[in-house]
């Protein structure tokens with residue numbers, strides 16, 4: 001069987017490519033040849049815009065008429081010939097059969113200009129018509145008048161048609177009906193393969209988008225962190241120049257606050273998950289910095305962090321970090337005067353409903369006359385404001401020294417917590 005006509009393969013002109021690329025040229029030809037072999041006529045697969053994804057002629061009748069009407073177009077250019085309107089076999093195959101089946105969304109069974117019939121089906125993917133598949137069937141006309149009409153249309157002497165007509169072996173109705181069913185299965189198969197391609201393309205696009213977003217977020221966190229570090233360094237330099245100890249201390253504390261924020265960005269820019277902060281690591285590196293600033297180790301003050309396996313979103317992590325920064329700073333500043341040694345403990349615990357952040361020390365305790373709900377200076381004010389931001393409550397627990405507990409809900413969607421059990 002020679003599938004292609006002397007004028008070349010119309011599939012070469014396919015620009016749309018959806019069906020052609022998804023199924024592949026060879027597979028399409030195999031599929032088409034498979035159902036065509038039962039009929040021995042012609043068949044085509046079209047993209048939605050009419051581009052050929054496959055086109056095969058097997059019968060002498062179809063080959064002859066197709067070639068003859070191609071000649072009628074009077075051009076050597078296939079593209080121009082397709083547009084000429086005189087390529088009867090193409091006109092029937094595309095306009096009368098396939099295009100009609102696509103616009104109706106159902107099977108079309110029509111007489112073709114070459115004296116046989118055409119059966120076309122739309123190819124549907126995700127409920128949308130993406131192309132069409134068809135075949136010619138039936139025996140060339142016996143009726144002399146009909147034969148003469150075809151001969152006239154194709155501008156050939158009737159005698160030229162007799163040879164190909166005689167060579168065609170008629171097929172039974174049963175074979176034709178079976179092949180129609182076969183075509184429906186083929187159309188569904190092509191549609192399903194195209195759907196799979198759509199789905200995998202969507203998955204790839206989503207993956208790419210998520211990746212791009214993560215890269216962007218990481219870059220943003222990285223930049224914010226760098227900017228904060230610059231400001232923090234400036235404060236440090238400025239503090240070193242100040243003679244007044246109180247002013248110097250204030251600047252250094254501000255530097256500590258900035259560092260708490262910068263640390264969140266630093267950890268997020270390095271993490272796999274850019275939207276949450278793993279609190280154990282964050283709090284550990286946070287208190288390490290505060291401890292160094294106040295020379296805790298040299299003063300015999302231990303700082304311990306106990307944190308459940310909790311990850312918070314960036315805002316909440318930052319608010320917690322700032323609370324811890326203030327309270328640990330307070331402990332190192334006020335709880336251990338005159339060379340007193342001791343321990344500061346930071347704990348973040350979670351249960352089903354809420355999280356509790358505790359900062360305690362075994363120092364001298366808060367002054368009797370200080371109301372932590374109203375009084376204090378910037379530090380405690382900040383702690384109260386941050387507690388509010390977290391939607392939580394601030395309490396003082398009893399103890400030998402000072403112990404503050406911030407309890408805040410973990411039910412809101414902004415929290416992403418994983419509780420896997422306490423850490424040592």
Ligand SMILES: Nc1ncnc2c1ncn2[C@@H]1O[C@H](COP(=O)(O)OP(=O)(O)OP(=O)(O)O)[C@@H](O)[C@H]1O
Pocket residue numbers: 253330331332333334335361363364365366367370375376377378379380381402
């Ligand atoms: N852990 C603590 N142990 C003992 N006293 C404390 C402790 N925490 C706070 N205080 C007392 O509470 C006061 C108020 O604390 P607050 O943090 O509001 O102000 P500050 O630390 O003095 O100054 P800043 O505004 O720089 O924080 C402190 O001056 C101190 O007397």
Ligand SMILES: [Mg+2]
Pocket residue numbers: 326329330378379380
């Ligand atoms: Mg303070």
